[in-house]
Amino acid sequence: MAGPTAESVRAALTEAADEAERAKIVRRTTDDRTTVIGVRMGTVFAIAQAHAAMGLGEVDRLLVSDAYEERMVAVSVLDFQARRPRITGDERRALYELWMRRLDRIDTWDYIDRSAPRVVGLYLLDRPRDVLFDLARSADRWHRRAAVVAAYSIIRSGDLDDPLALCELLAADPERFVQTAVGTALREIGYVDRARLEEFLDRRGADLIAEALRTARTALR
Structure with a gap:
């Protein structure tokens, strides 16, 4: 059975999209390049939790997306993985290295606040x-x-x-x-x-x- 993927995240976000929510999120974005699907943050985090075992290659595919919610799922998955009680040193380093490699895609206050303390700080x-x-x-x-x-x-x-x-x-x-x-x-x-x-x-x-x-x-x- 295939593991969670960027495509399954996209499908879940699309299914949960709401135009009224999209309008609210657009008002608080800080980058004109960002697109918004229109998904409540609680739902975004639930989707991230359901995809918390996603491989880092799939997370990377989300990080390069222009969609606000896709990148929020990506940084949330990194955060969930950084919290794991039995995480190894190599696993923690891999999370950190991906985060730093895609730093220029982590370009809103909430992406940073969601992930930097545990993904970067704990490393x-x-x-x-x-x-x-x-x-x-x-x-x-x-x-x-x-x-x-x-x-x-x-x-x-x-x-x-x-x-x-x-x-x-x-x-x-x-x-x-x-x-x-x-x-x-x-x-x-x-x-x-x-x-x-x-x-x-x-x-x-x-x-x-x-x-x-x-x-x-x-x-x-």
Whole structure:
């Protein structure tokens, strides 16, 4: 019996399509090249869950699609696979390498937030994080957001030095989508070490936009 495929994902998404939902999703897309099928996010995630055992070659076929929901299924499958309790080091590396190879197709905040913490962050827990600093210095706003969002899992492991250094680099970033990720990272840092968050905000809080600063301060309540 054949395993789950990109074509079976496409068929499931097409069957679940709804024109009213498509209109809502179109309003929040950030790239004119993106096409929208029109499927509720809960249904998209359910389809991804049903295809969680998909081979990475099939996931790759979805990642190169212009359809918003197809790429959302792809990053969700990567995330589901990265969560597996018995995942091997080689399997985790393969997920990471596919994600990085298709980074330019992971070009909305929700693709990044859905997958970067576990696919990228967990892979880098016990490895050098130079790639995150390279992304943080990119001219591409999504690469910069990915650098910070990937660090969420690193923060939750109790390792704060590199995440704080990333926040230092991006505290004055002009892009809202980057700033909001920095605010979330700082909040998570504060949950682990309140004093280090307070010290950071004393020095750099004025550089954050109000939305990011409010999020960061959540950890101080």
